[in-house]
Amino acid sequence: xxxxTQSPTHLIKTRGQQVTLRCSPKxxxxxxSWYQQALGQGPQxxxxxxxxxxxxRGNFPDRFSGHQFPNYSSxxxxxxxxLGDSALYLCAxxxxxxxxxxxxxxxxxxxxVV
Amino acid sequence: xxxxxxxxxxLSVPEGAIASLNCTYSDRGSQSFFxxxxxSGKSPELIMSIYSNGDKEDGRFTAQLxxxxxxxxxxxxxxxxxxxxxxxxxxRExxxxxxxxxxxxxxxVQP
Numbered sequence: 001x002x003x004x005t006q007s008p009t010h011l012i013k014t015r016g017q018q019v020t021l022r023c024s025p026k027x028x029x030x031x032x033s034w035y036q037q038a039l040g041q042g043p044q045x046x047x048x049x050x051x052x053x054x055x056x057r058g059n060f061p062d063r064f065s066g067h068q069f070p071n072y073s074s075x076x077x078x079x080x081x082x083l084g085d086s087a088l089y090l091c092a093x094x095x096x097x098x099x100x101x102x103x104x105x106x107x108x109x110x111x112x113v114v
Numbered sequence: 115x116x117x118x119x120x121x122x123x124x125l126s127v128p129e130g131a132i133a134s135l136n137c138t139y140s141d142r143g144s145q146s147f148f149x150x151x152x153x154s155g156k157s158p159e160l161i162m163s164i165y166s167n168g169d170k171e172d173g174r175f176t177a178q179l180x181x182x183x184x185x186x187x188x189x190x191x192x193x194x195x196x197x198x199x200x201x202x203x204x205x206r207e208x209x210x211x212x213x214x215x216x217x218x219x220x221x222x223v224q225p
Contacts, residue, residue, distance in 0.1 A: 033212055042118075042202055042215035043158065056211050090157055096211065102148050103204075103213060105157040 004029075004093050004106035012112045013081050021076040021109045025093030031055075032074040033103065034066060035090040043090055049074050050096070078111075086113045118205050120216035128224050133190040135219050137203030140184070146206035147179055148213065149188045153199045161201075162188065193223045 005024045013019050025032050031050045035043035045058035049068035068074045088110050092103035117140045127133045146165055150158035162177040164170045170177045176189040200218040
């Protein structure tokens, strides 16, 4: 049973560029949440997708956008990259209909902006 | 601003001791509480979930919840060096689908 898969694992981008990160949720999960984790900090919520719509959004600028596909996979797009966007980006999947509504995290994408 | 607070540590305990990790939260209506373990350079891994006041035990781990005090804790009995990691407290706040995480407590278990 595949867990949450994210790609790519590592990425180096130049300031001002755009980046797309991808996530496939765990089998049976239909909800995908994206988090940004800076070094030494806890994960910060970016947004959550369910039924192909953004259901909730954290305190992130519009440069951060996403999409969910009919197969529940998701993309995170970041435009006009800033140095401060360098972080570990985590995708978490969940099934709100399940009895234990926790998250399963992917291994993350380490984004470095230079 | 809803918050989840944790002492950043490091919390250092000798092998075999009980490690006690604490978390407070600001949203009194929060209903779901989780503890995640994160090894350096890795992604968070769910250890425990708790929804009702009291204790919940799973192996060497015990989660404790006190909603009146807005306090949740994690006890690790017979701590092992392999338990050395950052422990993240996460809360699902009222009316929100997403989890809010604390900044984590770094635990060091000394052999």
